Amino acid sequence: MPIQPILHYPHPVLKKLCNPVETIDSAILTLVADLIDTMHAGPGSVGVAAPQIGVTLRVCVVDVSASRNGKENNHGLLLMINPLIVSRNGAAIMREGCMSVPDYTGDVERATEITVRFREPEGNEREIIATGFEAVAIQHEMDHLDGVLFLDRIVSLKTGLFRRKNYS
Amino acid sequence: MSNQPDILHYAVSVVGKDRTGIVAGISEVLFRLGCNLADSSCTMLAGEFAMILIVSHPRPFGKGHLFDELKPVCDGLGMSLAVRTLHPDEAARQETRGEICMVSVYGADQPGIVYRVARELAGLGVNITDLNTRLIGTPAEPVYVMMLEAALPDGQTPETLTALLDNLKKELNVEIGVRAITPVAL
Numbered sequence: 028m029p030i031q032p033i034l035h036y037p038h039p040v041l042k043k044l045c046n047p048v049e050t051i052d053s054a055i056l057t058l059v060a061d062l063i064d065t066m067h068a069g070p071g072s073v074g075v076a077a078p079q080i081g082v083t084l085r086v087c088v089v090d091v092s093a094s095r096n097g098k099e100n101n102h103g104l105l106l107m108i109n110p111l112i113v114s115r116n117g118a119a120i121m122r123e124g125c126m127s128v129p130d131y132t133g134d135v136e137r138a139t140e141i142t143v144r145f146r147e148p149e150g151n152e153r154e155i156i157a158t159g160f161e162a163v164a165i166q167h168e169m170d171h172l173d174g175v176l177f178l179d180r181i182v183s184l185k186t187g188l189f190r191r192k193n194y195s
Numbered sequence: 196m197s198n199q200p201d202i203l204h205y206a207v208s209v210v211g212k213d214r215t216g217i218v219a220g221i222s223e224v225l226f227r228l229g230c231n232l233a234d235s236s237c238t239m240l241a242g243e244f245a246m247i248l249i250v251s252h253p254r255p256f257g258k259g260h261l262f263d264e265l266k267p268v269c270d271g272l273g274m275s276l277a278v279r280t281l282h283p284d285e286a287a288r289q290e291t292r293g294e295i296c297m298v299s300v301y302g303a304d305q306p307g308i309v310y311r312v313a314r315e316l317a318g319l320g321v322n323i324t325d326l327n328t329r330l331i332g333t334p335a336e337p338v339y340v341m342m343l344e345a346a347l348p349d350g351q352t353p354e355t356l357t358a359l360l361d362n363l364k365k366e367l368n369v370e371i372g373v374r375a376i377t378p379v380a381l
Contacts, residue, residue: 071380096379122295122378132378160379167381177381 030068031061031080033126038081041127042174045083047109051150055086059106059148062088069126073097074164076171079127085109087168089161096160105155110145110169112138113154121163123177133181137163204233204286205250205261211274213244220268225250228264233286244274249286293347295324295377296356302369304330304337312341312371315363320348321356339369344376 034041048055058077066075066088073094076087090104091097117139124132141162144154157165167177209221218237225232225248234249250261262278269276300312309328316323325344332338347356353373364371 069380073379074381094379122376124378124380126380163379164381 029061030064033065033069033075033079034081036128036176036178038127040078040081040083041171041176043078043083044174045078045085045172047085048146051108051146051148055084055108056148058082058084058086059088059108062086063104063106066090072126073160074168075126076168078171078174085172087172089164089168091161091164094160097164100159101161102155102157105145105165106148107143107145107165107168108147110143110165110172112141112143112166112169114142116140119163120182121160123163123167125167125177127171128176128178131178133177134183135167135177135180136182137166141165143169200283202251202253202286203256204281204283205252205258206277206279206281207246207248207250207261207265208277209246209248209265209269209274210243211269211272213239213242214272217244217246217272217274220272221246221248221265224264224268228252228261230261249281251286293349294352294375296345296347296353297372297374297376298341298343298345298356299372299374300341300343300369301338302367304332304339305367308339308367308369309341311363311367312343312360315360316345319351319356319359321351322346322348 061080062075062077065080066072069075071094073091074087074089077084085108087107087110088105089107092101092103115138118136119139120134120136122132123135139162140156140158142154142156143165144152147153170176170180209217211217222232229252231251232248233251235247237244237246252261258278258280262276265276265278298312298316300308302308313323323343323345326341327343328339328341330337331340353375357371357373360371360373
């Protein structure tokens with residue numbers, strides 16, 4: 028299956044609300060395969076969402092098992108169709124970058140533990156509890172399905188230590 | 196490669212007592228001149244608003260023209276102004292290599308905290324990319340806080356840097372923490 032080019036903002040598809048997958052047909056299976064290949068082609072990439080390759084459907088793939096932050100704690104390759112976060116816990120800030128927004132990073136607050144329900148390409152429903160970096164990656168990719176970029180969630184510009192007092 | 200690149204870059208710094216309209220006033224001049232605001236960092240330091248801008252403009256253009264257009268606006272706002280032409284090599288984006296760390300240093304205020312830490316880091320080949328300091332606490336017990344971001348040289352980790360800073364930490368009787376903040380690619 029071919030590696031697809033990653034779209035960069037300001038491509039309008041990246042800000043679109045994606046549609047749920049109605050039926051898992053061969054086109055969806057091809058999409059999933061393309062997402063996997065595209066993810067593996069990106070240096071250090073741990074996930075790709077369908078809109079990043081121009082498809083406005085609620086499909087994303089995540090695999091943090093080869094990453095430094097996620098290798099100890101992951102569910103391997105996750106193929107997520109119509110994913111839904113059913114609960115979230117905790118909060119932590121991580122500096123994120125995105126293949127669709129090159130040359131920029133920012134501190135984003137995410138839940139540290141999520142329960143996420145989705146369908147797999149075989150058609151079955153699956154529910155997992157993801158924590159740590161895997162939870163961050165899933166939230167980041169799922170944001171793409173809502174047209175939300177990490178730029179929409181940056182909580183501070185560089186050091187968000189504290190507001191300075193006015194000494195004057 | 197031409198020694199006369201088509202795009203000229205300038206470093207512009209503007210500092211003065213904070214008030215509304217500073218960014219609007221400065222950026223209006225740049226907009227009117229057709230300048231591109233390629234990179235910038237602006238913040239409040241005590242009651243001063245400090246702007247550091249990297250401005251670009253296609254040839255033909257001149258530093259004198261940029262200065263002359265900004266000066267009356269800065270004078271009107273009560274701001275100091277400095278403009279420097281960047282060498283083409285300077286204007287290029289510099290990618291930081293190695294692990295990016297947040298180094299936090301805090302403790303009872305004393306002379307030389309910034310100097311001693313920065314000197315130690317420089318000696319270790321650690322490149323400071325961002326730095327903020329603040330004096331907090333009370334007049335009776337002032338506390339100095341320094342937060343900096345730095346790129347570690349190859350082979351160095353937050354753990355090894357922490358160990359290397361341990362002597363300085365004891366000597367200055369301050370807390371020094373090193374945490375990895377290398378961005379995650381998603």
